[in-house]
Amino acid sequence: MNECRNALVTYCIKVERTFKVDKSDQVKVNPFKHTCQESTLRKDTISRAKSRWVAEEVKKWVKENQQVGPKELQKNIKDKFKIDLPYMRLFNGRFKGQLVAACAVDAHSFVFPVAYGVLETESEESWTWFLHNLRRAIAHPNGLVIHTDACKGLEVAVDNVFPGVEHRECMRHLAANFMKKFKGKVYTDNLWLASLTCSVKKHNYHLRQLYMNPKVKEYLETHHSKLWARSQFSEVSKVDYVHNNLAESFNSTIRKLKGHYVVDLLDRIRIEYMQKFHYRAGIAEAKFMGHIIIPAVMNELKQKTTGLEMNMTLCSGTTAEISYLDKEKREWRYPVDLEARTCSRRQW
Structure with a gap:
């Protein structure tokens, strides 16, 4: 055939x-x-x-x-x-094979490759083999998140090998598929916002706009049943990516190596990341020792908090209510507890 x-x-x-x-x-x-x-x-x-x-x-x-x-x-x-x-x-x-990888994010938001290998083809059987070997390496820790692309057989394999894991799907692929089926301003204005917000209230608000068309709810529940919105993510994992750009970053790093034979390719990837880990360890030793929060994260926090117009009502030394008006002059309120490290906005 x-x-x-x-x-x-x-x-x-x-x-x-x-x-x-x-x-x-x-x-x-x-x-x-x-x-x-x-x-x-x-x-x-x-x-x-x-x-x-x-x-x-x-x-x-x-x-x-x-x-x-x-x-x-x-x-x-x-x-x-x-x-x-x-x-x-x-x-x-x-x-005649597929190079695959499982990547994580370190404290500096750098790509941290956990495992990689070559599959004969993208199928449930091949992915199951890869994931079983991944589980042997990392076990099934509390708070584990697996974020997948739209790869054939991968979703089923993840559910079988890592039952109960927080399984997210790539929002970029979801949006591309969604926009082929549903067109109009109400969708472009609300779909990505429903995914990006950490607030359950805001997420539900944008969903209501989308669900004015009953076919949207049916489509999302049937074809995109994995997690794709930040408001649905657990608070154990602090990685809030809604896309799977880690795969693109990994591919970009090893693109120059892909002309080699499989055995040489895998060995060169190993050497490439050994060198990267050594380089990163040198940066950490020179710049990060003694810091509770690394400088790059502090700079990001400062950038995000500059110019914020919010009101704070103290309840105690560690609890307060934060309120602010959005662009449409709607007021949002969020209880914050510093000691418990909780915030109803969920972007902690």
């Missing part, structure tokens, strides 16, 4: 046709050439050239030169088929 599909893709790319496979596994080819704009044609062509097709097409070049890298293969594909495929499409086709 794969050989047939790859051959069909090659044919359609060469003659600029499209095809689809219906539920009965019958192939239907559009007999007419594209008359759409060049950008649309290019997008359709690239989407058809998936990693499995790339793997088949580059096989001959890899056999002839086992040292050939993704960049050269990218050029060969462009010369032969007149299409410019993304680098990662060539990387995945070249090595």
Whole structure:
């Protein structure tokens, strides 16, 4: 079946046709050439050239030169088929695997890679294997948060290997999918605000605006059941990211290494982060020793508190009520307890 599909893709790319496979596994080819704009044609062509097709097409070049890298293969594909495929499409086709990683955030908001490896493919079985090894390394500590991208099989694997964990999903992916289905000012004005606010009251306010369309509630509960709003996050973990940019940061760090063979790649990533940890340890020893709160965090707190117009009503030496008016002149009030380290706004 794969050989047939790859051959069909090659044919359609060469003659600029499209095809689809219906539920009965019958192939239907559009007999007419594209008359759409060049950008649309290019997008359709690239989407058809998936990693499995790339793997088949580059096989001959890899056999002839086992040292050939993704960049050269990218050029060969462009010369032969007149299409410019993304680098990662060539990387995945070249090595027939997926580089995956579990990353955390340290006290300085630096990326802290916990585990990484190569999967045969993104599937529930492969992710389960990776997560079982991750659990062997970190166990299942109280307050553990796992934040995932929209990867095939990953959500199910997380729930199976880490039952009961606080499972968040990437707001950037959620918003992209949401905006394809629901368009209008009420959605653009309220969706991201519902995610970013730490206040349960404000979150519910924005949800009410979204839920004026009953289909929105049904869609979010059906397709995005993981946590995506800060007001729903537990207060044990102090990382309040609603996106999964840690993965992008990790990819950016190792991008220059991705042309290597798998074994060399994994070893070079290890060396890269050994050097980073040594460098960071030097910074900590030189600048952070003796500080209860590191200088970078203090600077961020000062920036966030500069120019705040809030009223404080003291209840005791450690408790108070904070109130302020938002841009729409609505008053918000938040009880704060310094000793218990609680605030009803939840942005502690």
